[in-house]
Amino acid sequence: MVSATKTPKVINENWRRWLRDNLARNVPSSTLIGVMVEREFDADAVNACIEDIRSRPPEPSNAIFPEPDHLAGDWQAWVVRNIQKGVLEQTLIDAASREIKAAWAQRIKGLHLKSESQGYNYATAPTPRTGTISLEGRSIPILLEMAEPRITVYGNVLTKEECESLIALSQPKMLPSQTHDPATAKLVVKDFRSSQGTYFDRGDNDLIKHIERRLADLAQWPVENGEGMQVLQYRQGGEYRPHFDFFPPESPTSRLPMKNGGQRVATLIVYLNTVEDGGETYFPQLKLKIKPIQGNVLYFSYTDAESGLDRQTLHGGAPPVNGEKWIMTKWLRQKEFKYNLA
Numbered sequence: 001m002v003s004a005t006k007t008p009k010v011i012n013e014n015w016r017r018w019l020r021d022n023l024a025r026n027v028p029s030s031t032l033i034g035v036m037v038e039r040e041f042d043a044d045a046v047n048a049c050i051e052d053i054r055s056r057p058p059e060p061s062n063a064i065f066p067e068p069d070h071l072a073g074d075w076q077a078w079v080v081r082n083i084q085k086g087v088l089e090q091t092l093i094d095a096a097s098r099e100i101k102a103a104w105a106q107r108i109k110g111l112h113l114k115s116e117s118q119g120y121n122y123a124t125a126p127t128p129r130t131g132t133i134s135l136e137g138r139s140i141p142i143l144l145e146m147a148e149p150r151i152t153v154y155g156n157v158l159t160k161e162e163c164e165s166l167i168a169l170s171q172p173k174m175l176p177s178q179t180h181d182p183a184t185a186k187l188v189v190k191d192f193r194s195s196q197g198t199y200f201d202r203g204d205n206d207l208i209k210h211i212e213r214r215l216a217d218l219a220q221w222p223v224e225n226g227e228g229m230q231v232l233q234y235r236q237g238g239e240y241r242p243h244f245d246f247f248p249p250e251s252p253t254s255r256l257p258m259k260n261g262g263q264r265v266a267t268l269i270v271y272l273n274t275v276e277d278g279g280e281t282y283f284p285q286l287k288l289k290i291k292p293i294q295g296n297v298l299y300f301s302y303t304d305a306e307s308g309l310d311r312q313t314l315h316g317g318a319p320p321v322n323g324e325k326w327i328m329t330k331w332l333r334q335k336e337f338k339y340n341l342a
């Protein structure tokens with residue numbers, strides 16, 4: 001019998017960029033090789049690519065014109081799929097042009113943080129609990145409190161047992177994380193979000209119900225306005241690059257998810273394990289990093305009562321340098337988030 005030899009996976013421009021970004025953040029090359037080998041790349045090829053990146057001078061900033069992610073990655077497949085469906089070439093060119101415009105508008109507006117955020121009304125922004133807090137007989141220390149943007153870190157919100165139970169419940173149903181493709185509004189797997197994830201509908205089971213009530217109490221926001229819980233697992237080197245949690249008005253894909261519950265107003269991130277090295281949630285505009293410690297909760301809000309958006313809440317999840325990172329995210333909406341819509 002002839003044994004089939006596997007063609008090594010090609011390191012495309014997206015992966016090369018991922019390597020370059022992580023090397024720039026001082027992630028050890030052994031970690032990066034490990035992540036890519038797990039995804040069936042050849043270790044020698046990855047090593048050669050790392051050496052090549054290291055041997056080149058940094059790119060001059062005026063030469064960088066990145067394309068929107070769906071075009072930078074599998075854009076040929078996107079074109080072929082649509083042509084096969086009968087979509088006209090000109091329609092694709094128009095769609096791509098719109099996307100490039102929207103992606104650049106988002107980037108540029110994201111950088112004009114000061115002027116955009118000046119229009120944000122902190123007096124009507126959602127505000128979580130502060131002061132002395134006792135929940136279900138446990139005292140909850142406030143570890144960090146920031147007013148503008150509104151960011152609070154609480155300690156001791158979930159017990160070790162609750163965190164472990166949530167991980168155990170999630171483990172059998174983890175799938176590669178998805179995000180909305182700006183071209184089609186469909187959920188797709190993207191390199192900028194290299195994690196595994198799963199969801200629990202609101203009130204899915206007694207443990208989830210209990211935790212949702214506790215988080216609603218901390219956030220001072222109704223349970224009914226919360227989306228289901230999302231659990232994320234990042235393996236060594238896995239990350240979530242900086243993004244906003246609200247639906248950006250400049251993106252054509254924002255309209256659909258806002259039909260149920262309106263805009264997102266705040267996020268709660270529950271750390272289900274402690275990450276010794278790396279894995280922080282970071283706010284690049286604020287130069288702020290939050291260390292993942294089991295049972296702690298990070299709260300931040302970004303939509304005021306007039307639907308003004310606080311773009312200083314741009315944030316990401318840094319890659320764990322050693323071991324894994326598990327978090328659970330709860331997004332809160334302006335209005336009730338309904339289930340079982342017809």
Ligand SMILES: O=C(O)CCC(=O)C(=O)O
Nearest residue numbers: 240280281315316317329
């Ligand atoms: O992994 C993190 O720390 C951040 C997660 C995140 O940004 C999100 O779930 O929206």
